[in-house]
Every structure is written in structure tokens, then in C-alpha cells.
Amino acid sequence: MTEKTREELLQIDFTPPATSWMDPHIDFEARRGSWSYPGAPKNLRYMGFPNPREWSPTDADWKLPPNWKEIIFEGMRDLLSKFRSFKVFMDICVRCGACADKCHFYLGSGDPKNMPVLRAELLRSVYRKDFTTAGKILGSLAGGRELTLEVIKEWFYYFYQCTECRRCSVFCPYGIDTAEITMMARELLNLVGININWAVEPIANCHRTGNHLGIQPHTFKDNIEFLMDELEEVTGVRVEPSINRKGAEILFVVPSADYFADPGIYTFMGYLLLFHQLGLDYTLSAYASEGGNFGLFTSHETIKKLNYKIYHEAKRLGVKWILGGECGHMWRVLHQYMDTMNGPADFLEVPKSPITGTVFSHAASTRTVHICEFTADLIRHGKVKLDPSRNDHWRVTFHDSCNPARALGLFEEPRYILKSVCRSFYEMPENTIREQTFCCAGGAGLGNDENMEARLRGGFPRANAVQYVRDRYGVNLMSCICAIDRATLTTLVEYWAPEVKVSGVHELVGNALVVDGEKDRTTDLRGQPLAGREEGNADV
């Protein structure tokens, strides 16, 4: 935890400094708490990433290759020729300022370079200087800036202080997407070996073992069995999921945190309990054991490399379609990248719910369905019996995770589920939900401990909206559909709104779901006593 108190963090000064933003200097020593540790050489080596070495942002010498400048320029040329988005976004910004106060990092820090417009200008100024006629002739008068080592260091600081949440792109009159610009900048930085360990270690793990956490197949199985033991204790029902089973109808892919850490594990129990009750013919895979994809925070090639295993495994197992768990950036990849990168999925069938018969025609090409779409459809058709009173100890709000919100538009499905499985549901203020939702500030590889001050500052707009519903409606649970949220929001609310807990949506489904042969439940999946049934819990 950061040493700073809430009062100290909230001394936010929005007055811009006297010096020009074109001065790139950053004192990394003074800004400890707002940057992440560099990628460890072993991880870079394992992935074949350039320039593996030991270094620290506080070093004067970042040990870049001697021709680093050429590499960056060559990389920029390459990306400009491959991505129209990059080219257009470099050229058309009018600096109207509509995006300025839309970024959670800006709102929480007051640092002007966290305004999306300036974050982009950090890169755009170099582009102008070396890739446009006006910039070549007029230099700084045309907003051009020399690419120096200081600029590279500044890029590292600010492009690893953007969670690629895309909130600014909702407000931009031209749809300029800072996530896209950050992705380009990170791709360029990676070319000279500048990255963060919290992104490259999960990548190396995922490439090797199949998941970000580096969980090997036997541990994968053990973890799941342990969770099923816990589930049995609560419900009296033994759930026996299959792993790597050929011929199953559905391959179920989840973010690895769901079978590894609190509170994601309760969501995982919820999924599997639901499937058990439905008698769904599905399998988990110890190989495709990660839906998330930290390649998204590194380079397009890495996205493709890590995403490869999902279709590859679906094909090997001979399943008909893929069901995906609750995870934010995983769903951006499954929705916007997977089919293009690793498709076509012509060996799969158009997904059809075996329970309701609903054909998910909106997923006719990727053949991949979101668990919330699947469950909302079940509830709508009355195929599950629910007892929402088992969630009466929770007063629930819903946090729209950035990617399901702004890359899919998955707004109503989770809300429909939540309103069916619990009886106290309250929305946060309208400027902080749906497409205007605020990031947890720990996405895009930034959810590490050394970056805590930036996370707490960037998370303040989200937490502030949580405080509002807590104080007004007594909300004590923030539900969400993202594994990174479940990990990082937990830290965030501990700091800003300690009475509030964080859960997945399917944890609450698991609580409410009436399962054949279950015992009289006295606790929720967490083992906490249910409201009004405390007496039954006396023996625990």
C-alpha cells in the first residue's frame, strides 16, 4: 500500500505547470509509485523480444541498442503503413480538449500529460517532426519535437500510465482512440527492449504453460478440485468438471485468475455450479487455460501468438463452439481480434444453446459466446430456478468493465442477470457507467504493487462513484465481469471505500441458483452467512 493518505492523494492541482509540455524530463526517483518495473531479461529471452537486459527507469543509461533511433523510426514507418488508425489519429486531432478531463489518470493526478490529447501529442510531436512536411521545415513551430532519449523515457512513463480503457475515444469528435495510440507506442518501445515485467512475465508464462499465472496442468487440475471441494461444502453438491476432454460440445475458456485467486474463484464456482445444474456438455482445457491476453498490452504479434491456442485447442478437442468467462480485455481480444488473427473458425458450428435452443447469430463467425449472453438467455427462458433472497446480504452495484463496455457494448446482459439473482441493485451515477464507465486503473499491465500510487489516483474516479452509492444506498458489493477488475478493484475499494467488496456476476448467480440435490444453504459461496439464516451457521 502507498504511504500517502487519502487526503494527501486528493490534493490534486489541475493548474498546468509554467514549463512547456515539450520538455520531456521525468524524475523517476521522485515519481516512485507511478511506474512499473521493467521486463525481466529471462522473460524477454523466452519470448524472443529484443534487447533483454537488467535495467531500471531510475538509471541514467537505459542500455538501448546504439541504433535505437533508427529502430524507432523504422518501426513508426512500418506501423503507419499497416494501421490506418495510427496514421489518421496522428493527423487529424484538432486539440479541442473534449478528451482532457475524461481520463481517470488525469482526474486523479492533475498531471497534464495524462490528458489524452497530450498523451497522444507525446508521440504525435515526434511524428510531426520527422514524418510531415510542415514539421520537417518548421520544427517546434509546427508542434514538432526531436526524438531524444529523454522523450523515450517520457514515453515509457506515460504510455505505461494509460490503461487502454478507451473512455476518451467515446468523447472524441473524430473517435481518436488513445488505446490505439498507446498500443502503437508500446509496440515501438518494445522494439528497443522497453517494457514492463507485469506485462511480459504473464506473456512468457502464458506462452509456456497456457496461462498468465504460469499454472502447470497438474496444478490446474488440483486448484479446480480444491475449488470443487469448497463448493461441495457450501452446496452439498459435487461438481466434476472435465479437463481436455475430446468430443465435448463446448470449450469453456476463463481468465486464469478465476481458478487461482479470491474473489475470482467464487465466480468460477458460480460458472461450474450453473453448468452442473444444466448438465452442460463442456470441457475446460489445461492448455487453453487463459482467456486473457497480455499481448494486447505489448504488440499485435504477441496478441496473435497467445490467442492462437484457443482455436487450436477447440479444433483439437472437436468442440462445436466456445464459451468465454468473465474477463474484460480477454473479450476485447476474442471479439475484435481473434477471428481476424487466428480464424476462420470454420471447424466450429454457429453457437446454439443446448438448453434453450437459442442460436447466437451475433457470434456466427467467431463462434464464441460470452457467459453473460448465455446465462441471460437461460434466465429469460426460465431454464434456471433462482432464489435471489440468498443474495440479500449484498446491496449490489455494477461496474462496467472498459472492454466489454466500449469494445462490445455488453451492457444489459449482466444487468439482466444481476436483477434476476439479487434484490437490491443500484446504479452508480450515469456519467460513470456504461460507455462512460471509469477504469479500475490497473488494466493494461499496470495492476502491480510498485505502481500503486498511480493505481489509487487513477482509480479515484471509479472509487468516488462507489462511495456515492455506498453512502446513498448502502451498497456493499461491486459486481463486475472482468478478472483484472476483481483483482485491482479489491485493492482500490479497500483504500477508498473499505466497506465495499468486489465480485463477479456469476458468483451471485451461484449463490441464487437452486441446484438439484443441494443442502439447505446457510452461507454464500464465500462461506459468509446468508442474511436471515445466520442461526443455521452456528456450527461453523
Added chain:
Amino acid sequence: MSFIWSLVLFWGLVALALLGVTGAGLESLFGIWIPYAAVGIFIGGVIARVVGWARSPVPFRITTTCGQQKSLPFIRHARLDNPASGLGAAMRMALEVLAFRSLFRNTKAHLTEDKRLVYGSEKYLWAGALAFHWAFLVILVRHYRFFSEPVPAVIGWLQGLDGFFEVGLPVIYATDVVILAALAYLLGRRLLDARLRYFSLAADYFPLFLLLGVAGSGVLLRYVWKTDITRVKELAVGLASFSPVLPEGLGATFYVHLFLVCALLAYFPFSKLTHMAGVFLSPTRNLANSNRARRHINPWNPPVIGHTYAEWEEEFRDKLKAAGIPLDRE
């Protein structure tokens, strides 16, 4: 600093035109050759820009969704903010271009004394931008009367509508007032808002000065130092029909007006003003969110494969066996 530079540059252009026609007698340069060159640069430059953008492919469909997706039949789909088809995307684009829909969402965040973040509606930028762009378009269309004989009826109607209030003589056009007010607002906010001033470049002030100069000199020509519009029309028709004639007595103000228009045209393709064309090519707005329904093709999709199952099984064979997880090769 960037403000001063652009102001100096702007007045330099005004002075150049004044000296050119009153001092050096270069009417044919300023009346004929510069306008032709400027139009040429404008057309060629914009085409080059658009072709430049279009030459880079759109490898991924990265729509920014601002409403409910099309998924289950019982859930209401936001057709405009999350289009599922090309038609929907075209409608979203049309609203974006004609009504600045995204800018309409604008809010202003404010941290209160008791440390609460509140968000107010902030429509001024939207209103100012929309007012400027529409007034500019109407004025542009109105100018068509200088280039055609007879003047199309539509232009006459537009003029009538624009002068609807029938105030002053000659009648004051509403758009003349609106454009000056809107430009003054757009410049004023850049100067008065510390945040905006901090990141504004010379390239942000300069086009505002040019536009203010063009509109201002145009207003002077119509209402104050009135120019002989039959002679202006003679010049315009000549230019448009590629048989230019240079009428006498057009006056220095007219040449300043024309030269600033030329500067604007020539500057356009090299500046942020290209957003006019670029907005149509923005992949977060002009694509339907149909990613899972229809496959999007990346023309340069690299032949990358990940860690294959066979390799993985090989690496973890013993552990898989011990855990009783089925293997492909025993």
C-alpha cells in the same frame, strides 16, 4: 508564444496582400495566379492526404461502442451508438459529421471542496463548433452566386433565409454574425482556459486567425467598405471558366479577403483542418460492431503461430500423466 507566432504570421499575410496590390501593383498575381495555385494545392493536397490514409489498411475492426450491442432478441439494441450493419455505421457517421454527436456527450468534471467528482453537462464546445461549421458551409454555398450566371434559385432561397431577420441595409446575414461569434468563442476558450492554452499549438491558433480574417474581411466588404459585386463576379466567373479577366477597382480589402481564402486553401491539406476528410476514415466510428458475426480480414495478417498443443503436451507430459489428464500421444 505559439499564439504570438501565429498572429505575426497572420498579419504578415495581410500585409503581403496589401503591399502586393497597393504598392507593387501585383493584382494579376493576387487575383488570378495565387487563387489558381491555392485551389490546385487544396485539391491535390487533400487527395494526396486521403490516398495516403487509404493506402494503409484497416487490419482490425476496432469500433468504439457507445451503446448496447446487438445480441439477444429481448435486449434492445442501440442501432446508432453500436451499429451492427454498414447502414447503421453510415447513420452513425452521418450524425457524427452533421450533428457532432460525440461532442454532444461532452461533460465537465469538477472536484468539489469535499472531494467529490461531479460531472456537469458541457455543451458550449459542441454548440460553438456546430455553429461555426454550419455557418461556414452556408456562407460557402452562398458564395456560389459569384460564380454562376444565372444564380440558381436554391442559392437565392438560401440567401433569403439567411437574411430572414431583414435587419440593416444591406440585410445582415445571420451566418455572418454566427460565424464571427463562434470563431471568437473558439479562440477565446483557447486563450482563457489554462488547460487548453497549455497544449494549444501555433497550428491551433493560426487557422482560427485565418478564418477570422476571411470572415472579418468579408463582412467589411459587404457592410462597410462595400465592394462592387458585379466586378467581383466578373473576376469569379472568369476564374471559374478558365478565361480570367482582371476588373479594375476591386479594392485592397477585396484582395486581402481573397488572399486569406487562398492561404486557407493552401494551408488546409498540411494542417489539422484535414479532419474534415479524416473523420470519414476513423475506424472507431465508421465500422459496424459486427466482429463476431462477420469475419474481418487483415491483408497483412502475419503467419505467426503460438505454442502448439503438441509442444505443450511434450513439455508437460509427465505432469499430465500424473494428473490423469488425457494425452494425444501416450
